[in-house]
Every structure is written in C-alpha cells, then in structure tokens.
Amino acid sequence: MHDIRFAVLGTGGIGRRALDVSREKPGLLPVAACDRNGIAIDHDGLDVDELLAATEGNVASDGGAAVKQHGAGAGVVASAQARSTETPIEDIIAESDAIDAVLIALPNLEHDFIPRVAERFTGAGYEGVLVDVLKRSRVIGMLDGRADSFEESGITFVCGAGATPGFLTGAAALAAQSFVEIESVEIHWGVGLKSGYEDNRGTVREDIAHLPGYDIETARELTDEEIEGIVDEHDGVIEFEEMEHADDVLLERAGICDADDVSVGGILDVRSDEKPTTTTVSVTGRTFDGEHATNTFELGDETSMAANVNGPALGYLKAGVQRNRAGEYGVFGPADLMPEF
Template identity: 45%
Template sequence: MNSNNALKVGILGFGGLGQAATRVLSPKQEMLWVAAADLKGYAYCETGLDPDTAIATYHQQGSIGYVEPYGTLSNHSIQELLENATVDGYFLALPNLPNTFMADVARQFIASGWKGVLVDALKRTSAVEQLLQLQDELKAAGITYMTGCGATPGLLTAAAAIAAQSYTEIHSVKITFGVGIANWEAYRATIREDIAHLPGFDVEKARAMTDAEVEAFLDKTNGILTLENMEHADDIMLELAGICSRDRVTVGGIVDTRNPKKPLSTNVKVTGRTFEGKISTHTFTLGDETSMAANVCGPAFGYLKAGISLHRRGIYGLLTATEVMPQFVK
C-alpha cells in the first residue's frame, strides 16, 4: 500500500503515550500519521508529520502547535483540528483526568459532525460506563468508537475472551501487570492515573498533585506503585461479552517508575471448568522485553484498522476490545 492509500491517523494527546504512538506508526506502510493535538495547539500535514521534529519541538516548547510550518497554537485545539484535518481515525492518547474527560471528548466529536473511527486505551470501568451511555449518539453520528483497546484493558482482555472458549464456565480472570519505566516524567498522566487507584487517593486527588508532590510520594515508595483490585474496565468488557460476571475479574500489578526492567511478567490467567468437568487455568504471558508503550499502542492501531474496516461497512456505535479482533497494521 503506498502512502496515498494509507489510512490517515491522528493522535490526540502528546504525552508519553502519544509520542510513543508516533514511533509505532513510523515504520508502518498502511497508516500515516498526519495530525496531533495537545492542550495548547495542534499540527496537521496531509502528507505526514515527522516524529523526531514533533517530539523535539514538544520537549523544547511545550506544544505540538509550535511545529513549523504545520503547527497552530490554540486553546480549542481538538475543535480546530476536527475542522481543518482529513483523518480516517484518531487514537485518543489522552489522560482520563478527570474521569469524565473521554466522554466529554466523544461528545465533542459527535457535536462537530465528524465521521470516522475513534480508539481509546481507557482504564476505568466507570469511564467506559459513561461511553456506554453515548452508544446511540455515536451510532447516529456515524462514529465507530473502539474503547478499552490498550494493553489492559485491551490486549489482555481480548486474550482472556479467546482463552475462555475452552471452558463451559469461567471461575476467574486474573490480570497481573508489571510495568518498568526509567523515568516517571515520561508518563506523567499514566502514573497519576495509577496513583488514583491507591488506597487514600482518587482521580481528583491524583489530578491535583503537583509534579513535586508526585516526586515526593514516589520517594516514599522507592518509585514502586503496588496496585490491587483496581477499578479496571476489563471487568465490564468481559461481562458485556457474556464471558463472566464482573466480580470474577481482578486486575492488579506493580509499576516501577525508576527502572525500565519489568518488576514482574504481565499475564492473564483464565480459570474455568471444561465440559468434561475438569478445572483448569490458561495463562497468557507477555514478553518482558515488550514495553508498556508497545503493548498499548500496537493493539490500539490494530483496533483502529479493524474499526476502519467496520466503519466502511456501515457499522457504527461503541465496541470494546472483546467484541472485535484487531487487524495487524503492516
């Protein structure tokens, strides 16, 4: 597929995940990165943006809006990008802080009259529930919205949905993740979202923390975040898919914010009873060398490709990672 036929992709949010997404896209022939927006501006070039220039500009000047000559500074960056850019689909690499933010962004797309595919890597069950309330509006707007399409929820939830097929009854789905990052500041929003899951914290409290306060908190924990029984949308996604009730799904893990080596191997264990009455467990383990960014952005674009093929067949509305197989982006 030459670049003229390549799917044109936009990225909303240009923190650690958004920047990693441009690196994932750069070798792809089937997708072309043409648009991005952050809080202070946006950039659009229909023949493709350069990741190196964009990331360097963002680090030096604090916004993709400074990218010459394709950037525009704006306090309404998403709105203006939608009006000016021709894009097949967007990866919403946005921090879901506050917890209503992604649903608000979806409403913005609906109101704008834009038609196409949206993919997110949302984590919280309550955030996905808000999107479920927008199902009919998304459908009427001609938007195919794929939610929970990162690593967890996403890759691991989809693996659980496949693993469940061996059983007549699912007893438990246990997702355990290990994340290693050399420097928390590369993933500020992600780390704040993780802190929000800890006892004594919530989304608003974590959102209000200054970088210095996050730094001080991580000093107290030696840079380690231990997360248990998280409010993670894997539960509602597996319930919606009819695999098991959400109370049988647990998600937790360890995040090391000072060491790129994973503190433990990310895996999903699906335990159930077969038709012969045997109790067994399937385990799917991710390679330790794959980064959080690889396991989030790769699936997100696979689901984006799948979403575009559905959109072209007139299938609109809200879908989750457990309902559709991602398509590999060459």
C-alpha cells in the same frame, strides 16, 4: 499504501509513542497531532521524525511549572509543523472530514472527559473511528450511554483499547475459549518506566489514584512535587491491587464472565525499564467435559509499556476502520474485535 489517515489527541507519553510505532505499521498515515497548547496538521502526512525530535524531553502536559522544556515552546508547538492554539481539539475536529480515525491519548482525570470529547466529534457530524486507551470501568457505561448518537453520526468507537484494558482483555477473551464457564480472570501487570513520572504524567498520576487513600479527585489535585514524593516513599516501585480497570466490564459486556470475577493488579517501577514482574492473564474455568484448568497468557519481559499499549491501540484502530467502512457504528470493546497488525 497509506489508506488510513489518523490523528492523535495528546502527545504525552502515550501519544508520542503512538506516532513512533505508527511508522512501522503498514497502512497508517499520521496527519494530525495536538496537545493542550498546540496542533500540527498536514494532510499529506506529518514528518514524525521532526515532530518526535522537537518534542523529545518537552512533553508539556498540564502547563505546570515542572514541565520539561528544552525547545522554543512547550510540547507540540516546538515542532516546525505546529502552531499554538487555545482550541486544539476543535481545530482537529474542523479538519476531521479528511481524517479516518482518531486515537484519544488524553489524560482521564475527569471520568467524563473522554465521553465529552467524543460528544464534540458527534456534534460536528464526524463520521469515522474514535479509539481510546482509557482505564476506568465506569467510563465504559458513559460511552455506552452515547452509543445511539455514535450510531447516528456514523462513528465506530473502540473503547479501552490500550494494554489493560485492551490487549490483555482481548487475550482473556481468547483464553476463555477452552471453557464453557469462567470462574476467574486475573490480570497481573508489570511495568518498568525508567523515563519516570516526567515522561508519563497521565499514566503515573492516574495509577496513584488507585492507591489506598487516593481517588481520581485527590490524584488530580496533587502537585508534581507531591507525586514525586509518593514515588520516593515507595522507592520508585508501587504495587496496586483490585484496580478499577475496565477489563471487568468489557469482559462482562462481551458475555465472557461477570465483572466481579475479574481482578486487576500490578507493579509499577518508575526507576527502571526492567519489569518488576511478568505480565500475565490467567483465566480459570470449567471445560464442557468437566475439567477445571487455568489458561495463562504471558507477555515477554522485554516488551515495554509503550509497545503493549500502542501496538494494540493502533491494531484496534485498524480493526475499527474496517468496521466503519463496512457501516458498523456504535461502541466496541477490545473483546469484541481482533486487532489488526
């Protein structure tokens, strides 16, 4: 039985794959999807096969010149189920009475963009679940600052619910259970994206903002050619250290450790699907009986970014719906919930 009707905001690299993964997750019925230029809605369930086929290689991200366009229109409007609109998010909000949960797979190149999108749902009196896969630590505080209005509206907001933060934050919370004091949490990720920048625009651009000499503002202004240039300079393999990933504040928020004890780094290969390094979460701490040890959680190298972001995002969405139906509203992080399968 499909008892969770959900929408996806953003049908780029992440949003399209969320729809794809949802086909194999029991209980989920995708009823709406939008990108910057279009919207597809069918309350009986979208035809995901058709939508994915129509948007393959046609993931209109920002209307820029380099967007791949293989169909009649750019992005979601290439689907027979979609129509073009200048107000995609409002159009979904207008139908949100019949939507249980919304996965926000939008870029996060302005820190307050996702909080502002959430405000639009609150303003319309939405009662349901919002889930995002945002990365930046500072955005969590902005969402926490709106917790009262989410509670008043009847919204259960699950924030930072992708891979990192998200899945790996939850793994750290579990790995911490052997200890009574946590000394450090080290998250080191490896991602191979043969589909490259073209199919993962938000992800790659936002990661570049973590490189020395860049920030979110400068990354936002880069042209597609400049991004391709940075990728070329690194021969397609870019290494990141001390990233501002919200795993730190989300673990602190859950009472597990101080944000300062958490470090996140990783290696992104934009030219190969093979991971350049194994993704690990290492939690070091002291046990009640005085031992020091490190518990390590490791992902299989064959698991793709798409699997590790979207499986958990939809799993947390399901957990959020359960909370929402039990009348629990406000802001939840991935260390506060166990994702459902």
